[in-house]
Amino acid sequence: MTSHQTLAATPVIVNPSHLHDPTPHGYSTAVIAPAAGRLAFISGQGAYDRNGALSPDFAAQVEQAYANLAAVIAALGARPDQVVKLTVYVVGHDMSKLGILTETVTRMFGNRLPAQTLVPVPRLAIDPMLFEVEAVVLLD
Numbered sequence: 001m002t003s004h005q006t007l008a009a010t011p012v013i014v015n016p017s018h019l020h021d022p023t024p025h026g027y028s029t030a031v032i033a034p035a036a037g038r039l040a041f042i043s044g045q046g047a048y049d050r051n052g053a054l055s056p057d058f059a060a061q062v063e064q065a066y067a068n069l070a071a072v073i074a075a076l077g078a079r080p081d082q083v084v085k086l087t088v089y090v091v092g093h094d095m096s097k098l099g100i101l102t103e104t105v106t107r108m109f110g111n112r113l114p115a116q117t118l119v120p121v122p123r124l125a126i127d128p129m130l131f132e133v134e135a136v137v138l139l140d
Contacts, residue, residue, distance in 0.1 A: 010034075011084045011138050013112065026102035026109075027116035031084040038139040040076050044089065044132040045069045046124070054128050059100045061131045066104050069133055078137050081112040085136040091129070093120035 012032040015021060022029055033039065045068040047061035048054050055061055073080060086105070090097055105113065114135070124132055 011082065011112075011114075023111075023113055024102070025098070026105040026113060027086070028113045029115070031115045033084050033138045036140065039084075040078070040137045040139050042069065042072050042076075042135040042137060044134040045072065046126070046129050046132050054126075056128065058097060058130050061129070062100055062104050065131050065133050066108055069135060070108065073135070073137060076137060076139060078139055080109050082138045083109065083114045083135050084138050086114050086116040087119065087134050088116065089119050089121050089124060089132045091121055091123055091131070093118070 011034070013028045014030040014032065015023065015028055019029060045065050046054070047064035047068070049064055055064065070080065073083065088101065090101070101118070105116070124130075
């Protein structure tokens with residue numbers, strides 16, 4: 001299945017029909033950003049809430065990190081469908097975490113799934129952190 005958007009400032013999602021469809025796993029194979037667009041690079045968003053609290057639960061951390069990412073995207077004057085690339089870092093990754101990750105990213109991005117890479121890591125910058133997400137956003 002290949003899908004393309006033709007609007008000038010809209011990222012184009014490419015999922016070649018001769019490859020496995022990645023969308024059930026919450027990402028697209030490739031995303032093309034228009035040459036005229038400006039890109040914003042969002043630093044890794046952890047799961048700290050506005051009071052600095054961090055849940056010990058993986059699912060709660062994923063939800064909060066994506067809420068934080070959504071807030072940064074909005075502060076840039078952008079929308080989730082302008083995200084072209086995500087990189088997620090997961091402490092102690094195993095297959096049980098994929099369902100949580102896929103559900104959360106699909107809820108945020110719908111059918112406009114960005115390209116994405118998951119990196120299993122032994123730890124993040126702060127020991128209680130279990131998840132972090134960074135993004136590249138097309139602004140124009």
